[in-house]
Amino acid sequence: xxxxxxxxxxxxxxxxxxxxxxxxLAVFGTDFQNRIxxxxxxxxxxxxxxxxxxxxxAMLGIGSGPGGMILVTDMDAIEKSNLNRQFLFRPxxxxxxxxxxxxxVVKSMNxxxxxxxxxxxxxxxxxxxxxxxxxxxxxxxxxxxxxxDARKYMDLRCVYxxxxxxESGTLGTKGNVQVILPNLTESYGSSQDPPEKSIPMxxxxxxxxxxxxxxxxxxxxxxxxxxxxxxxxxxYINDPEFMDRTLKLPGSQPMDIxxxxxxxLVDDKPSSFEDCIxxxxxxxxxxxxxxxxxxxxxxxxxxxxxxxxxFWSGPKRLPHALSFDYDxxxxxxFVVAGANLRALNYGFKxxxxxxxxxxxxxxxxxxxxxxxxxxxxxxxQGHKNLERFKNGFINLAxxxxxxxxxxxxxxxxxxxxxxTLWDKFEIREEKAPTMTAFISLFKRQxxxxxxxxxxxxxMLFADFMPEDKIRERLKMSMRDLVVQVADDDxxxxxxxxxFEAAAEDKDEEDAxxxxxxxxxxxS
Amino acid sequence: xxxxxxxxVDLTEDEAKLYDRQIRLWGWDAQxxxxxxxxxxxxxxxxxAEVVKNVVLAGVKSMTVMDPEITTAENSYTNFFLPVEKxxxxxxxxxxxxxxxxxxxxxxxxxxxxLESKNDSFFDQFDxxxxxxxxxxxIIRVNDICAALHKxxxxxxxxxxxxxxxxxLGVHKYTEEVEVSQPSDPKKPKLDTVTKxxxxxxAFVPFKDTLDLVWTEGDFKGRVKKVDVTLFIxxxxxAFVDAKGRLPSVDTLEADKKSLTELTxxxxxxxxxxxxxxxxxxxxxxxxCLMPVCAIVGGVLGQEIIKACSHKDxxxxxxxxxxxxxxxxxxxxxxx
Numbered sequence: 001x002x003x004x005x006x007x008x009x010x011x012x013x014x015x016x017x018x019x020x021x022x023x024x025l026a027v028f029g030t031d032f033q034n035r036i037x038x039x040x041x042x043x044x045x046x047x048x049x050x051x052x053x054x055x056x057x058a059m060l061g062i063g064s065g066p067g068g069m070i071l072v073t074d075m076d077a078i079e080k081s082n083l084n085r086q087f088l089f090r091p092x093x094x095x096x097x098x099x100x101x102x103x104x105v106v107k108s109m110n111x112x113x114x115x116x117x118x119x120x121x122x123x124x125x126x127x128x129x130x131x132x133x134x135x136x137x138x139x140x141x142x143x144x145x146x147x148x149d150a151r152k153y154m155d156l157r158c159v160y161x162x163x164x165x166x167e168s169g170t171l172g173t174k175g176n177v178q179v180i181l182p183n184l185t186e187s188y189g190s191s192q193d194p195p196e197k198s199i200p201m202x203x204x205x206x207x208x209x210x211x212x213x214x215x216x217x218x219x220x221x222x223x224x225x226x227x228x229x230x231x232x233x234x235x236y237i238n239d240p241e242f243m244d245r246t247l248k249l250p251g252s253q254p255m256d257i258x259x260x261x262x263x264x265l266v267d268d269k270p271s272s273f274e275d276c277i278x279x280x281x282x283x284x285x286x287x288x289x290x291x292x293x294x295x296x297x298x299x300x301x302x303x304x305x306x307x308x309x310x311f312w313s314g315p316k317r318l319p320h321a322l323s324f325d326y327d328x329x330x331x332x333x334f335v336v337a338g339a340n341l342r343a344l345n346y347g348f349k350x351x352x353x354x355x356x357x358x359x360x361x362x363x364x365x366x367x368x369x370x371x372x373x374x375x376x377x378x379x380x381q382g383h384k385n386l387e388r389f390k391n392g393f394i395n396l397a398x399x400x401x402x403x404x405x406x407x408x409x410x411x412x413x414x415x416x417x418x419x420t421l422w423d424k425f426e427i428r429e430e431k432a433p434t435m436t437a438f439i440s441l442f443k444r445q446x447x448x449x450x451x452x453x454x455x456x457x458x459m460l461f462a463d464f465m466p467e468d469k470i471r472e473r474l475k476m477s478m479r480d481l482v483v484q485v486a487d488d489d490x491x492x493x494x495x496x497x498x499f500e501a502a503a504e505d506k507d508e509e510d511a512x513x514x515x516x517x518x519x520x521x522x523s
Numbered sequence: 524x525x526x527x528x529x530x531x532v533d534l535t536e537d538e539a540k541l542y543d544r545q546i547r548l549w550g551w552d553a554q555x556x557x558x559x560x561x562x563x564x565x566x567x568x569x570x571x572a573e574v575v576k577n578v579v580l581a582g583v584k585s586m587t588v589m590d591p592e593i594t595t596a597e598n599s600y601t602n603f604f605l606p607v608e609k610x611x612x613x614x615x616x617x618x619x620x621x622x623x624x625x626x627x628x629x630x631x632x633x634x635x636x637x638l639e640s641k642n643d644s645f646f647d648q649f650d651x652x653x654x655x656x657x658x659x660x661x662i663i664r665v666n667d668i669c670a671a672l673h674k675x676x677x678x679x680x681x682x683x684x685x686x687x688x689x690x691x692l693g694v695h696k697y698t699e700e701v702e703v704s705q706p707s708d709p710k711k712p713k714l715d716t717v718t719k720x721x722x723x724x725x726a727f728v729p730f731k732d733t734l735d736l737v738w739t740e741g742d743f744k745g746r747v748k749k750v751d752v753t754l755f756i757x758x759x760x761x762a763f764v765d766a767k768g769r770l771p772s773v774d775t776l777e778a779d780k781k782s783l784t785e786l787t788x789x790x791x792x793x794x795x796x797x798x799x800x801x802x803x804x805x806x807x808x809x810x811x812c813l814m815p816v817c818a819i820v821g822g823v824l825g826q827e828i829i830k831a832c833s834h835k836d837x838x839x840x841x842x843x844x845x846x847x848x849x850x851x852x853x854x855x856x857x858x859x
Contacts, residue, residue, distance in 0.1 A: 186560025401852025
């Protein structure tokens with residue numbers, strides 16, 4: 001049966017509430033209708049994208065069958081500036097929880113929808129709630145997130161539990177949709193840029209030579225000035241152990257921290273927005289004039305190194321101090337942003353400024369969520385070939401629509417075994433309770449010589465460890481290694497532990513092997 | 524820093540906060556022009572609801588929704604302003620309160636008359652007129668009225684997995700910000716990019732000029748190779764609606780598929796389009812009003828109305844086509 005007919009019939013059948021007796025359904029068959037009704041969706045986020053998605057799901061009757069369910073989670077409360085695009089929220093909802101409010105509103109649009117809401121942030125802390133059992137019952141995850149970290153996290157979780165993920169995002173008039181399918185496509189993380197190498201401290205402080213360096217500097221400055229500084233000041237007042245803890249820190253750290261606390265609470269404490277402006281203006285002078293002058297005093301422009309080379313050469317670029325110019329937009333922006341941020345620190349009313357951040361708007365969000373639902377249809381239809389699915393890239397300013405097939409997952413090989421990011425070794429605890437058993441299982445079943453085993457960042461076993469340590473580790477159980485060596489606890493809901501191993505193949509070459517899922521015995 | 528001119532309507536402190544995000548995107552001037560605009564949307568289908576939502580959220584002066592029809596069960600699960608308890612009420616007046624709640628600063632009005640009954644002067648009170656699901660006869664008539672009155676005209680519809688948007692903005696003036704390279708410091712050889720605002724003009728044609736194109740004549744010769752065939756699907760569907768006075772229905776599935784096939788063949792023949800350009804199995808996918816397709820086409824249409832009223836950013840000229848089965852969205856410039 002054609003999809004558009006199916007969908008119309010499904011939605012109509014919901015109205016009759018008598019699925020099995022509907023004569024039209026008898027003509028068209030109930031298989032697809034049942035599947036749409038029994039979809040179990042996890043909607044992560046209830047902001048702009050979340051509102052639009054939930055509206056679409058409600059109108060389509062997705063998850064309104066007896067086995068269906070939608071769970072939406074968002075930890076945020078509604079703010080006034082959300083209202084121009086998070087269209088399920090009304091002025092009188094400001095201050096309420098996003099997830100429960102949106103669930104209530106879409107329920108009124110279609111009372112048959114089965115929707116629940118949580119106020120949880122997805123992450124390490126909530127893995128007990130969004131655990132293996134939870135994921136195992138899901139049809140699909142639809143992300144409705146506004147930051148890359150949370151997207152990456154959900155991506156990892158979906159890969160781990162082998163669940164489809166529909167990922168989407170907007171930036172002004174631009175939007176994108178990515179389809180991530182177990183065993184078929186690459187994941188969200190696959191196409192991300194490799195993580196940047198960390199930049200040495202002295203480069204950041206004194207010798208930046210690329211915009212990445214100054215960006216990092218600005219981020220650190222922000223963190224120190226508007227986050228950790230005020231936090232320390234707060235702890236000084238409210239946390240009786242703060243002084244003890246601080247004084248135990250090495251080097252000049254206690255002095256530095258306490259001076260900043262004094263500056264926040266006494267020397268530079270503002271009492272009005274005007275004070276904040278004055279502070280921001282002086283801060284500018286310090287950062288862009290005084291510090292540079294001091295640096296040039298220590299290393300004048302004509303300084304040479306011991307080998308006679310000019311000091312200011314190569315990656316060390318000669319800086320020059322700025323002079324403050326009221327007509328220069330960047331100077332104004334700094335003072336305005338700095339003043340507003342400081343006003344926020346101290347709980348003043350900030351001044352309105354229209355900065356150059358690129359925000360979300362209703363039209364793009366509406367479109368992107370429509371595209372997500374088109375892909376969800378295909379997913380529910382049960383298509384398994386990649387060509388049927390489409391990643392989308394759109395720009396409403398032009399307007400431009402680009403669609404491409406999702407990229408297949410990279411194939412890795414060891415011996416003659418092929419695997420992708422969706423694959424794992426699965427080893428049962430009872431088959432390999434100790435490290436010795438674990439290693440010999442690999443030798444026996446996979447013809448791999450394990451040279452190293454790690455859990456998270458902790459190395460549990462490596463063939464280059466001292467012999468007595470190797471002997472000790474080999475004897476230990478995998479559980480004890482995790483608890484005692486890696487210092488992690490194993491909560492009751494945990495079904496499996498995740499290990500990574502390095503191994504050599506038959507030819508004693510390093511083998512490219514998948515990670516290991518170690519299924520715990522349920523006692 | 525943005526220079527605030529006297530054009531348009533001033534924004535209150537509250538509005539500035541509400542529209543903070545979009546002001547960051549399209550600026551104060553555009554928001555103020557938008558704030559002064561009066562919009563008419565005819566046709567409270569799923570697509571009509573999406574457009575109204577997007578435009579009201581953006582913050583116009585007034586939104587008039589017009590529809591002579593009564594809410595049916597089918598409407599209640601495509602138009603989110605019309606839940607089941609509104610079944611039996613007029614589609615426009617039943618939606619007014621829900622639309623108002625989206626943005627209390629926008630005046631929302633309902634019109635329950637038929638499009639045919641409205642004369643030229645009715646359309647004069649609006650800055651932009653948008654017809655959703657109207658017949659081609661009414662589209663041509665209202666488009667002509669709007670052209671004479673210098674009003675921005677839009678029409679759009681969705682059929683199953685397919686949808687279109689047509690725009691006639693007359694002679695449209697708009698500002699566009701373009702990043703240009705210029706030397707920032709005579710001592711430095713490097714160029715800085717700065718954003719400059721340009722005033723531009725674009726001329727449109729009325730809807731009737733996009734019909735009855737013969738694809739082997741004049742400008743269109745050769746273009747038939749590149750044309751998005753969704754155009755012929757939409758034209759066949761509009762012809763169907765005109766002939767039957769209704770959308771294709773699953774209740775008359777086989778008969779409607781047959782009529783559509785015939786209509787499509789005659790459209791291809793009239794336009795001198797090779798028959799193999801368009802596989803006719805599309806008739807399977809034209810049924811029902813699908814929410815995601817409404818959201819997609821409604822997003823595009825909403826943005827075009829915002830662009831037209833704010834006179835910011837280039838509008839497309841003149842037809843947008845969406846095909847959800849093959850995932851494609853294209854803009855075609857159609858004129859004789």
